[in-house]
Structure formats: C-alpha cells, structure tokens
Amino acid sequence: MKEFIIEVENLKKSYEKVEAVKGVNFSVSKGELFGLIGPDGAGKTSIFRILTTLIFPTEGQVKVLNFDVIKNYKEIRSNIGYMPQRFSLYQDLSVEENLTFFARIFGTTIEENYNLIKDIYVQIEPFKDRLAGKLSGGMKQKLALCCALIHSPDVLILDEPTTGVDAVSRKEFWEMLIRLKEKGITILVSTPYMDEANLCDRVALIQNGEIMSIDTPEKVIQSFGRKLWAVKSDRIYQLIKDLKSMDFIDSVFPFGEYLHITLQSDKLDQDQLISMLTDKNHCQIQIQEIEANIEDCFMQLMNNEKLTVT
Amino acid sequence: MNRFIGFVKKEFHHIFRDYRTMLILFGMPIAQILIFGYVVSNEITDVNIAIFDKSKDNITQEITNKITSSGFFILHDNLNSDQEIEKAFKRGIVREVIVFEPNFAEKLKRDGKAGIQIIADASDANTANIVSNYTKAIINSYVKNELFAQGLPYEIIPEVRMLYNDELKGVYMFVPGTMALILMLVSAMMTSISIAREKELGTMEVLLVSPLKPLPIVIGKVIPYMVLSFINAVVIIALSYFVFGMPIQGNLIFLLAETLLFIFMALSLGILISTASNSQMVAMFISMFALMLPTMLLSGFIFPIENMPKILQWLSSIMPAKYFIIIIKNIMIKGSGIGIVWKETLILVGMTVFFLGLSIKKFKVRLE
Helix, strand or coil: CCEEEEEEEEEEEEECCCCEEEEEEEEEECCCCEEEEEECCHHHHHHHHHHCCCCCCCEEEEEEECCCCCCCCHHHHHHHHCCCCCCCCCCCHHHHHHHHHHHHCCCCCCCCCHHHHHHHHHHHHHHCEEEHHHHCHHHHHHHHHHHHCCCCCEEECCCCCCCCCCCCHHHHHHHHHHHHHCCCCEEEEEECCCCCHHHCEEEEEECCCEEEEEECCCCCHCCCCCCEEEEECCHHHHHHHHHHCCEEEEEEEECEEEEEECCCCCCCHHHHHHHHHCCCCCCCEEEEEECCCCCHHHHHHHHHHHHHHH | CCHHHHHHHHHHHHHHHHHHHHHHHHHHHHHHHHHHHHHHHHCCCCCEEEEECCCCCCCHHHHHHHHHHCCCCCEEEEEHHHHHHHHHHHCCCCCCEEECCCHHHHHHHCCCCCEEEEEEECCCCCHHHHHHHHHHHHHHHHHHHHHHHHHCCCCEEEEEEEECCCCCCCCCCHHHHHCCCCHHHHHHHHHHHHHHHHCCHHHHHHEEECCCCCHHHHHHHHHHHHHHHHHHHHHHHHHHHHHCCCCCCCCCCHHHHHHHHHHHHCCCCHHHHHHHHHHHHHHHHHHHHHHHHHHHCCCCCCCCCHHHCCHHHHHHCHHHHHHHHHHHHHHHHHHHCHHHHHHHHHHHHHHHHHHHHHHHHHHCCCCC
C-alpha cells in the first residue's frame, strides 16, 4: 500500500463572499513530485495555506504526514518546508544570515544539513554577504528554497516558486526539485506555467477552486483524445475571427504565434482550409498537425466545464 | 534557547541596518529632550520687572540691588501705588512685580521677619514660575549670606502670587513628560511596526510555519527594543541632569527600575497594537493617534490635568504616561521612595499584565 504524505478530502474554503476552493480531493504519496497547475485565482494558494496550517479549512478533511491540519498543526509545522508565493525572507539580512536564522529557529545548523542544500547553495554562495533584497529574482528563489530545506523537512510545499523568474532560472530551479525528489523528499508545487507540468510525476489541473483532472502528465495529454492543428497566418487576430466563424471548427486557442484548433470531425483537408483562408485575404498560411500538450488539455477541460455550466 | 537567541540576533540586525529606525531610536530622543528642554524651561535673561517699594529703607534697597545686579532681571519701572501693578502687567512688558511691605527694615528688626510679595504674570506659566523661583532664590541667598552672616536671625517671607493662572504647576514637567513620550514612542511604536512589518512582508507566514511558538516570537521582538529603550532612558536622565540641572533627589536605581517597568508596559502595548494591524502603516497610525497624542495632551505633560474638563480627567487616568510622570516627578524632585508611589507603580504593573495577557491571547498562530 502506498504511503500518503498529503491527503485532502472534500476540501472547501470560503472567504467572506467568495468560495475559493469548492470541494477538492487529492493525495500525494511519499516521494512524489506533485504539481498543482492552474491560472491565478484558481485557489492554489488557499489550498497551500490550509496544508501549511496557516488558515482553517471551511469544510473537509486535510491531513499532512498523517497529522490533522487543525488539531496537530504544531507537528506539521516542524516537519514541512514551506515557500510562500511572495518572497518571504528578510531583505535586510544577508544570504548567509537568512540561512543561519532559519536553521536556528528550526533548531539545526547549516552544517548539519549542508548536503541537502549544497547543490543549490553553491550557486548563491558567491553572494553570501549580499543582502537578500539585492539579489536577482532567480537567486532569491534559490535562497528561499535553501531556507525552506535547511531543517530537512519530509515535505516541501512550494507556492509558485518560479513565478516572475527568468526562463533559465526556472529550468535550473526545476532541475533542483527533481534532484531533491531523488533524495526522497515529497514535493508539492504549484505553478501557472503549463510547460512545467511535464516535469511532475502527477499533476492536478485546477480552475475556479475545482480540480478538473488528476493524472500523470502523459495520461493527461493522452486523455486529450483529439487531433490538433497549429495554424498561422500574417494576420493572426483576423485569423482567430475567421476560424471561429467556420462551423466545422470546434475550438480555437491562441498559443504563442500559432493558433491551436480542433475540429468537429478530426479530419482536416488542409488544402481546402488554406484556400478558404486565402479567399479571406490571409497570406503566409501554415498548417500542421501537432501533439497536444498540457495547456491544450487545460483549455479543453476549461471549455468543457463552461459548456456544462451553461 | 538557541532558537531564541537566533531570533533576538536577527532583530538587532534589523534595527542596526535600518538608518531610519536608528534615527528614531537615538536621534529623536536627544533632539526632543534638547528642544523641549530649551523651549519649555529656557534660562531666563533680561526679564523686565517692576518694583513697588512701600518701605524704601536700606534693606529693601539692598535686596533690590541684589535682584537687579543678578543679570537675570532689568528694572523697568518703580511703582508707587497698587493700581499701577495691574497697569504695568497689562502693558505686557513687565513680567514680575516685587512688592516690599511698608516699614520693612523696622519690622525685620522688631519681629525678626518681614514679607515680600512676588507677583508674576502667569499667562506664560513657565516663565512666571521660573522668574518667581529665581527671585525667591536671590532673596533667600541674601538672607543666608548677608543677614545670617552678620548674626541676624531674620526671616524674609517671599509670598508668590501668580496672576491670571494661579494653579500653575510643574517646573520640571518637561523631563518626565518627554521621557514618557519618547519611551512610549520608541517602545510601543517600534515594536508594533517591527511585528507588523513581518506580516506585511510575508515573513510572518514563514515564521508561523516554524516550530517557533508565539511567546518566544513576541519576547524576541521585545528584548532588543527593551535594551535600546533603556539606553535611551539613561541618556535622557543624564541629559536632563547634566544639561538642564534637573535634580535626582531619589534613589537612582529605583528610578531606573520604574523606568524599566514603564518601558515594559509600553512594549506590551506595542505588541497589542501589532496584533490588531496588518501593515506598518496601520501600526504607525494607531501608535501615533492612540499613544503619542494622548500621551502629550492628556498625561499632564503639557496641560495640567487639574484644569481639564471632568471627562478628559477620567480619560487621562487611563493614560499610563500620567502615572509614570507622577512617579518620576516624585522620585526626581521630591526624592520619594516606593512608599509614596506604590499606588502608581501598582497601576503600571496592572496595565502591563493586562496588555501582555491580551496580546498573547490575541496573537494569531494562523493568518486568519
């Protein structure tokens, strides 16, 4: 039987008027890298704050390391590493002082758990005397990760650690997470970036306080079950309108410089579409069939949800 | 314990790295005590006085000479009737009128005592007080140095009358008052801001998700400010003693102990404020309006409590600063011990316990 580190059952959370989390179920097993993927305002931070015992759940059962988040919050707090969405270190302390401080309040020392943070710390060590407030965004996140790790927690809970970080640092950051996972630490991470989902063992796609799908990234993609084409022309905005007006086309989503479209029938006569678009004065038309990615799945699920609501 | 020391160390780092905090902590108290000191009790020079000598004998002449040659006073006018006294004050130049009773020297020889009336314009209360005290001092030293030295056991009784505000009190008001104000400000405002800052910057979130319990967090926040406030208090006392000649009649250690009590009270008030505010801005405004203004206006620091309307008098009795000022005045000026000020001390202890208890109860272990 699998050992669950985090168990969430029918979790609801309401603020005065808004229902931020509307009955969420998921569990994270030991050693797993679990991703909560969703746009801003989906309820990710609320779920994380409940898991870290910072706020009360309105309804439902939540257990972390088999401790109840309401009754046994003290036990949970000593055994988790939490990195809030906002940079939450002391900006007027240096890198080293921050780390020493967090090591101390968790009753440990940097030396004791140095092997855990070593890979990350060596990258910021050249700046160890610099004030944390003066670090770059990526450096700050690395330092925050070090501070969350310094007491060798059983679970790491990271709330959007890569938001606002440049692409290279993001990649490095995820490499670190994967290395930590290999050391046996369970990691729960949230992100609004769909491309990061592929790096998780399992992902939950969350939207408007509800989880739409939980599975491995591969299975989520497989569940897309439709053929997908990328279309491009010189007038992208007009292209959206024109494609949407064609009744054999099911959905159109902009995706970078391309539009991703699905059809009612999964059969596309590319030449026919090109000529139809040329008639509407589009030039440099490109069409190609592509593999779906997580974001496509997300858009599709979101769309389905809207349909069922309306 | 190690955790706790780490926390306190971090707190000191915050204070010493922020030049604004340092400025408020150390610049402000010194500036304030100097400003208040010089504004409120400026040494007097060249004060215009008038003399109404009903006796005109050799002794009144000698005293008049002593007064006018002291350097503090300028003889503006010699008066000849009681009506002229009022007129002289109304013109606004003369600050003080000295009246010798008729047959002054004769009475002194016959009865061994004679009276001098010192009338001061108390519409400017502080000046009036200082001026009349200076005059009294000169007369007393005359009696001591000239008459006693000649073996004449005479007594001259200066009778002081304050015109326009005869309830005037508090020469040395400014030192206890400023001390109360500064300690309140530094202790309460700085702690409340420093806790609110952790909330505002999100570091509280991380602190809460650590094994650190509320009590060590609160105490760890308080200790650095306690140390710094105490240093401040010592600086203020030293300044007022050496620069302004404020006496310290009572026991210095007792004085410092009472000061420490007040600091502790202010700190617990600061923690209470911080539990109610989520940002530095809010904490600062609450401290300003709920602490600084009432401390200045209602504690008897600037305006005598006795002259206030009844409602404000009741309000002033919940101002901790009021009791501290009473205690400090008693110790410094009158040299009282715990026997005299035990009631006020007890009230301060009570307030401290109340604020501290309330804030520990209100301190949230969660974000909501």
